[in-house]
């Protein structure tokens with residue numbers, strides 16, 4: 596395990612690992628666990644893809660659906676958590692984050708950066724996280740091309 600003499604060095608190292616999530620598909624930082632608090636009092640954790648990180652602005656970015664349950668949870672409480680485990684460097688990263696939700700036209704530049712083959716993951720019916728009541732054919736609709744059904748979640752991170 597890497598050791599650090601200064602807290603700043605540790606923080607820089609952690610951010611370097613986080614930034615690998617965007618560029619290295621094999622990095623565990625690619626798939627952080629994103630935790631919100633539900634109205635029933637239970638936390639809810641799910642995996643998201645790291646879309647961008649910005650060390651200087653203290654921000655990380657994720658994309659999701661307006662209709663997903665995490666959006667509802669964030670309306671009630673915009674404070675969330677991130678967890679990443681990096682086995683190679685034996686480092687656990689826990690972040691407290693204030694989530695800034697961006698919806699609609701403001702997300703068009705973000706949407707343009709989403710690779711075409713990744714876009715099909717968004718704007719689907721039924722929404723992700725919906726409990727499927729029965730086995731059988733489901734209505735399925737693919738995402739729209741200009742991002743109006745896709746949100747950017749900009750999360751200024753407090754580490």
Ligand SMILES: Cc1cc2nc3c(=O)[nH]c(=O)nc-3n(C[C@H](O)[C@H](O)[C@H](O)COP(=O)(O)O)c2cc1C
Pocket residue numbers: 626639641642643644645657658659660663664665666723724725
């Ligand atoms: C490998 C992997 C990557 C995922 N990436 C995303 C993502 O970037 N955005 C997203 O909204 N959901 C993503 N999901 C689905 C979420 O984990 C979750 O099931 C979905 O967003 C619904 O969550 P919610 O009902 O808690 O809002 C991913 C799931 C897996 C297994």
